[in-house]
Amino acid sequence: MRQRSGDVSLLRRLNSAAILRGLRESGVATLSELARAARVSRPTAEVVMEDLLAEGWAEECGEDQGGGQGGEQGDRRRGRPARRFRFRAAAGHVVGVGVGASRLRAMVTDLDGAVVAARHVPGHPSTPACDRLDAIAGLVGAVVAEAGLTVPDVAAVGVGTTGTVDGSGRVVKSVALAGWTGLDLRGELSRRLQAPVLVENDMRLAVLAEHWRGQARGRQDVVYLFTGSRLGLGLLIGGRPHRGAHAASGEIGRQPGDHWRAYRHMTDYAISVEPGEMRSQREAAEFAIERARAGDEQAGRAVRDFARHLGEGLITVVTPLDPELVVIGGSLSKAGDLLIEPIRERFAEVCLYPPAVVASGLGGECIALGAVRLALEQAERQLFTQAT
Template sequence: MRQQSGDASVLRRLNSAAILRHLRAAQVATLSELARGARVSRPTAEVIVDDLIAEGWAEECGDEPGDRQRGRPARRFRFRAASRHVAGVGVGALLLRAMVSDLGGSVVASRQVPNHAAMSARERVDAIAELVEDVCADAGLPVAELVAVGVGTTGVVDGAGRVVKSVVLPGWSDVDLHGELGRRLPAPVLVENDMRLAVLAEHWRGAARGRQDVVYLFTENRLGLGLLIGGRTHRGAHAASGEIGRQSGDHWQAFRHLADYAMAVEPGELRTHQQAAEFAVARAEEGDERAKAAVRAFAAHLAEGLLTLVNPLDPELVVIGGSLSRAGDLLVGPIQDYFDDRCLYPPEVVASGLGGECVTLGALRWALDHADQVLFS
């Protein structure tokens, strides 16, 4: 927004921000509505709106059907979500994903590339920066025009954006991801734990919309956890909330039922935990009774582990996310039955519909929240 010198310019910027906030919230508004919302005179609102249009923040709407029959209609204006953009990045064990969206959350470009375990930390940071540049090029935008780049990564992430500890990606512990990306990208960078961003994505566009207390369980190549308490993601005293994955005993025991089934069906085929799980789920969907039993046993094991968290937290919803959420009721049904039998107030259990994009979408939402604070405060 235009800046001027003196006290008048400060008041003008405050009034402009107030009108812009009101327009963004309303999506479409008349001058009178904007003036009331910002508590300024109508002439002042008109001057400010003209400036916002000139600067690309707003645009005038065309006539709606029937306007001409009612006489001259009031001028209506809408917020231009495409005036600015943000990016979101998900750093997973196998893939790097990136998206660019406008300020309305509409994704305008997306990309993904492999994340090889053999990469050094420097190579991985370089790959993330290159991915952001490429996805921005796809969107026809220079990186420097992004309001923010949100990054969700596996590992314990402190308040400064440093990966304090990672047991999933080799060499990823003690990496100053915020600082390293900040030196490579000409845009503000935000770094957060992937599971916290995954539950944020569910609250924004997934199964947890409108819910305040949610437990999110990630089921893929590892197990992870995200908590939404009172509508806010929970970080924990050491920013380690959600890091339950790769605890060897529990991790193996949860997947053992699926791995045993896969080995029994195809003894000569070596599979990772995730591959065995996907194999068993696919066979269960085809009607294989032994596969169904293996998936039910896996679900019961997950439910048993979740119970110690669900009972004291009393969430209203449990979301099963990650690639194994595609199992749907094969996984959700046994967990729901387990809670119904053992919880004083059983939460609803649902499968996520966001798939592998959950962390990247959460990173987008987090970047959008930052944009709101920077642009509209």
């Protein structure tokens, strides 16, 4: 078959993508190692590497900075030092955004996920949708500028939001944010931001963050419970966040009985102690946890009852799914064993194979961090199929 110029261009892009992928996975590598990994000749690898160096995707590093086992044996015999290269993560950046009822968070990271800038601003559930959209766009612009970039410079913007989100980035339903139900969130933000935008449900991104950087690393089947101003679930099945047939996986909604009405233990305690003080569910829970840590027995009972009640609700999910791990996340995860131990005890009483139960260490950054991972996946797909 006669080879056309388009075929040469495509082959070069494929070779470039393969070598760049090998460089990313190896950390530091020689030309010979990269050629073997990409299944190309060493001269081809050398030509591609010069292009990657010129465009800033790779950088050369010294002999004392590691390298593979094989090395450049032929070069060494001829007296030349082996050239070693590494992927340059700072060549690209992504943005992750978490959209909550009371706060917007955003962070910029390089292609290794290292945070280079982060910001958050307050919000309110009743804020009109157009104002919230403008606030998100403004926050992205501000955090990108803090990183020394412009919005068109970033490879992708990932956004995690409360509510049921379909595959097109439309919010099918949201009970927490005014004007959010039916909103084409991806489309609206794409009109405001000169960068590719991806949108996903916040709980799926939270469990994605745990799998990437948190307690669920190396696990395949995980239940994530978010505790804060509300309760939410994220499910990791086979190493991937589970969406469900209608993108509603993990939505607790209204349940028969009262498995998920656990906050009443905390709110009842807070009212009994300070009846004139108005607190949200989260504030009442934090108040009770603080008093329990200080040795208040009544507060300790309230926290324990709260945790046992959470355990009851989790059993309805844990028993049929048989996960390896349950992660308690959100702002109340800082309660640690005050919440974890009662849940473990309840699982031990009921479950055939009780999963491990741990508190998340990601705090309030979990959703924005999951949005970063979502954006990085998009950037990597583009980078490793269309390099140079």
